Amino acid sequence: MTAFTSVQRTMLGTAAILCAALAAPAVQAQDLSVSASQRATAQQVAQQGVPLAELAPGAPDTYVVKRGDTLWGISGMYLKRPWRWPELWGMNLQEIRNPHLIFPGQTLYLEKNGGHARLRTSTSGEPETVRVSPRTRTDSLADSALPTLKPHLIEPFLVEPVVVDAQTLQQAPRIVATMEDRVLMSPGDRIYARGDVANPLRAEPGEPRQFRVFRNAVALKDPLTGEILGYEAQHLGKAVLMRGETFEDSANGKGGVTSEYVPASLDLTSSKEEIRAGDRLLPAPPRVFLSYTPHAPRQDVDARVVSIYGSSAVANAAQNNVVAINLGTQDGIETGLVLKLMTKGAQIKDRTDESKIMIKLPSENNGMAMVFRTFDRVSYALILDVRTPVRVGDRLTNPD
Numbered sequence: 001m002t003a004f005t006s007v008q009r010t011m012l013g014t015a016a017i018l019c020a021a022l023a024a025p026a027v028q029a030q031d032l033s034v035s036a037s038q039r040a041t042a043q044q045v046a047q048q049g050v051p052l053a054e055l056a057p058g059a060p061d062t063y064v065v066k067r068g069d070t071l072w073g074i075s076g077m078y079l080k081r082p083w084r085w086p087e088l089w090g091m092n093l094q095e096i097r098n099p100h101l102i103f104p105g106q107t108l109y110l111e112k113n114g115g116h117a118r119l120r121t122s123t124s125g126e127p128e129t130v131r132v133s134p135r136t137r138t139d140s141l142a143d144s145a146l147p148t149l150k151p152h153l154i155e156p157f158l159v160e161p162v163v164v165d166a167q168t169l170q171q172a173p174r175i176v177a178t179m180e181d182r183v184l185m186s187p188g189d190r191i192y193a194r195g196d197v198a199n200p201l202r203a204e205p206g207e208p209r210q211f212r213v214f215r216n217a218v219a220l221k222d223p224l225t226g227e228i229l230g231y232e233a234q235h236l237g238k239a240v241l242m243r244g245e246t247f248e249d250s251a252n253g254k255g256g257v258t259s260e261y262v263p264a265s266l267d268l269t270s271s272k273e274e275i276r277a278g279d280r281l282l283p284a285p286p287r288v289f290l291s292y293t294p295h296a297p298r299q300d301v302d303a304r305v306v307s308i309y310g311s312s313a314v315a316n317a318a319q320n321n322v323v324a325i326n327l328g329t330q331d332g333i334e335t336g337l338v339l340k341l342m343t344k345g346a347q348i349k350d351r352t353d354e355s356k357i358m359i360k361l362p363s364e365n366n367g368m369a370m371v372f373r374t375f376d377r378v379s380y381a382l383i384l385d386v387r388t389p390v391r392v393g394d395r396l397t398n399p400d
Contacts, residue, residue, distance in 0.1 A: 049116035056080050059117075065106045072294060072370075072384070074102075078110070078119065083294040083338035083368075083399060162214055162282060163230040163324075163375040169217050171196040172280040176263050185268055185275045187237075192263040193281055194245055201264035201281075203244035208283035211266065213237045215279045220378055222326045223304045223393040229326060229377040232307065236279060237271035293336045294370060296399055301339060303327045303396040306378065316389030320382065323369065325396055328377040335374060341366040341386060342395040363395060 059078045076082035109120045164172070173195035178185055185191065195201040203209065214233035221228055243265040252258040268275065308315070309322040317323050327333045342363040350359050367386035371379050383390060 049111075049113075049118040050079070052112060052115055052117055054079060054081075054084075055117055059110060061110050063108045065102060065104050065108065067104045069104070071102070074108075075294070081399065083296055083370075085294055162212065162233040162235065163220065163378050164217065164233065164282070165230060166228075168282075169231050169233075169280070171199065172282055173199075173201050173211075173264075175213070175275065175277050175279045175281070177277055178275070185271060187268050187270055189268050190242075191239060191266050191268060191275065193266060194261075194263045200245040201241060203241050203264070207241075207244075209241045210284040211239045211241065211281040212284050213239055213268075213271075213275050213279050213281060217280075218307070220306045220324060220326075223306065224326070229306065229328075230375060232309075232324065232378075233280070233282075234273075236273050236275050238269045238284065239266040239281065240269055241266050294338050295336055297332075297337050297339070299332055301327070301333075301337070301396065301398055303333075303339065305390060305392050305394045305396070307392060308390070309380065316391060317383055317386075318389060319367075319384070319386050321390070322380055322382055323390060325371075325379050325381055326377075328379050329374045330376050333371055333374055333379045335372055337371040338384075338399055339369050339371070339381065339396040340399045341369055341383070341390060342397060343388060344391060344393045344395070365400075366390065366394070368399065369396060 056077060056079055063074070063077065065074070071085060072082055075085040079085075106121055111118045111120055173193050175191050175193045177192040179190040179192075182189065193201060213236040215236060216234040217231035218234075219228045220230050220232050241264060245264045246262045247259045248262050249257045249259050266281075303325040305317075306324040306326050308317045309324060325333075343366045345361045345363045347358055347360050349356050366388055367390075368384040369381040370384055371381045373380040381396070
């Protein structure tokens, strides 16, 4: 039997991440960083703990971390405001050196003393000892660390939403034909495409080989100004480039040679809907594994919901739905930002007044959302909780 303290487990997890990064350089390792401001907050709280008034009602005295838990969920279990996770982490700064390296099987103990609370992984203050039996491991310890959110809620959106500008859209390679003129294409079928004159599709070293297929780029308009912030493309599937665009010489029957254009060949690897001529291609981004760190904005945010992702027919968004907002990286928006959802405030007719004048109801707190993907002028946010349906034009502001 071998015993590891929680600190040793953290060191092993970090080493595993480094090994994974070296073994697979094409895949970005999980981001387990902690910002300077978050560390400073935790260090400050670690001196005395969190005021009891900040604890969530019913915060358990003990809790065993289990598979399926998330950092957001545990933070919400102990704190009234889950995005203030540095306070939760700071309760036990010495033992939980990195909140992203909390593992299933650890027991959390809530200690209350002098009007403040601390969270420990042992009852005595000594480092937690976890006993494991010798066995062959084929997975990284870091892979078992708690994610911030349920992965299945956001992983599809890390590759599906594409926001491009008008020029990128115009220059994107387009599908010109399908094998045997098929209308319904499935994985394994071949398609043919051609790129912009200045940027043809080439199957050369260093050139993209993995592509996403999309169509119906919808203009994302700012609800306040009507300005087009970008174009959101409908994700249809994925394809891999097998042969680049070329020119082939052939006899013209008159003793001469004719050079004929041949489009690029791609094989579909997946499809969500039918793929046809006219659909566009964009290089697939590298796969990225992120552990989102929930935090409040450092500046005032006043955003609006631009659209509800999924279908143009969807008018309302609920919990676990994704919305696009009218602010992006150029506005200081970053992944992990937690924002308060506000109702738009309906306009109604005052039927108690003889003149039946129109009045506007005030905006009300409607829930929380977290930004998980950003573009220059648009960002995507996951609705964490909500009271009434979210609509285009609803506000997102700093949490209380």
